[in-house]
Amino acid sequence: MKTHTLLMPLDMHLHLRDGVMLENVAPLTAYSFSGAIVMPNLVPPVSTLEDIQAYKKRIMAAVPNDFFEPYMTLFYKNYDKAFLESVAGELTAIKLYPAGITTNSEGGVSSFDIEEMRPTLEAMSALNIPLCVHGETDGFVMDREAEFMSIYELLASNFPDLKIIMEHITTKEAVDMLEKHDNLYATITVHHLLLTLDDVVGGMMMPHNFCKPIAKRPQDLDALLSIALEAHPKVMFGSDSAPHPQEKKESCGCAAGVFTAPIALQLLCEIFEQYNKLDNLQAFISDNAQNIYGICPEFKEVILEKRAFVIPEHYSNVVPMYAGQAINWAIASVD
Numbered sequence: 001m002k003t004h005t006l007l008m009p010l011d012m013h014l015h016l017r018d019g020v021m022l023e024n025v026a027p028l029t030a031y032s033f034s035g036a037i038v039m040p041n042l043v044p045p046v047s048t049l050e051d052i053q054a055y056k057k058r059i060m061a062a063v064p065n066d067f068f069e070p071y072m073t074l075f076y077k078n079y080d081k082a083f084l085e086s087v088a089g090e091l092t093a094i095k096l097y098p099a100g101i102t103t104n105s106e107g108g109v110s111s112f113d114i115e116e117m118r119p120t121l122e123a124m125s126a127l128n129i130p131l132c133v134h135g136e137t138d139g140f141v142m143d144r145e146a147e148f149m150s151i152y153e154l155l156a157s158n159f160p161d162l163k164i165i166m167e168h169i170t171t172k173e174a175v176d177m178l179e180k181h182d183n184l185y186a187t188i189t190v191h192h193l194l195l196t197l198d199d200v201v202g203g204m205m206m207p208h209n210f211c212k213p214i215a216k217r218p219q220d221l222d223a224l225l226s227i228a229l230e231a232h233p234k235v236m237f238g239s240d241s242a243p244h245p246q247e248k249k250e251s252c253g254c255a256a257g258v259f260t261a262p263i264a265l266q267l268l269c270e271i272f273e274q275y276n277k278l279d280n281l282q283a284f285i286s287d288n289a290q291n292i293y294g295i296c297p298e299f300k301e302v303i304l305e306k307r308a309f310v311i312p313e314h315y316s317n318v319v320p321m322y323a324g325q326a327i328n329w330a331i332a333s334v335d
């Protein structure tokens with residue numbers, strides 16, 4: 001049987017939530033990933049030292065014996081330098097949301113006034129704290145990410161020593177932006193390597209494929225595939241796996257978020273094999289992230305095998321992407 005081995009997989013953008021949901025989903029990621037950047041968009045958001053420490057404890061308590069490192073993040077506000085110095089040792093990055101742009105982002109940034117942000121972003125540069133950005137404006141839904149490119153431009157040129165991660169990119173414009181500034185990096189989800197807008201609303205409406213940023217056009221998908229399959233050194237895997245209870249997805253006012261945490265590695269093997277690029281998957285799934293973030297995860301070896309695997313209909317009360325469908329790769333073992 002054909003197999004493929006991945007070492008220390010990392011998910012550089014993950015929503016773990018809290019409470020019962022955390023207990024249900026954290027073990028699924030901890031099983032096959034060495035670590036994950038954990039998003040801070042709880043209610044209320046993770047925004048103090050105590051929040052970070054207490055959330056990390058809850059994550060560790062939810063994870064069984066598997067080794068798993070939650071890389072903690074803080075919800076961006078215009079923090080002062082003294083505060084950032086006091087939390088720097090406890091976090092891996094700071095996540096910036098434009099206010100109201102997505103789930104639980106109401107307390108985010110409402111004006112990208114560079115001078116107002118300067119003290120915080122200069123302190124982050126000095127402390128080597130990366131800035132992870134949800135890059136969407138409040139414009140027309142298909143243009144939101146492309147419209148945000150001018151803000152990336154402003155951030156990258158004003159703060160050349162700040163590592164800026166363009167999170168979950170979905171457009172050719174973002175792929176092109178990556179080359180324009182040395183300090184810009186990106187994460188790509190697995191669902192954005194598979195879906196276009198047609199898979200969300202082109203036929204029957206598919207709530208489990210609905211997320212923000214929404215999947216775009218075929219040419220955008222091609223641009224994302226081109227840099228992911230080559231494992232462009234500035235690009236890393238970040239699932240943006242965002243669990244919502246089934247009733248919040250299959251309802252009027254469907255919550256944004258695609259749940260892929262337990263099937264991401266299998267789907268990535270399928271995609272990379274399809275394009276004959278399996279040899280590049282290790283860099284996309286771990287090595288690039290280690291280089292970009294300067295992290296060194298503990299050893300974990302995941303062996304996948306090429307055989308039919310039917311994606312479960314549910315993981316507790318969360319419906320994964322492609323629920324009930326057969327894919328070609330399965331996890332054989334984790335050590």
Ligand code: DOR
Binds near residue numbers: 015211213256258
């Ligand atoms: O689809 C999304 N879901 N996009 C985000 O930015 C947030 C996420 C969530 O937290 O549910």
Ligand code: ZN
Binds near residue numbers: 013039240
């Ligand atoms: Zn996210």
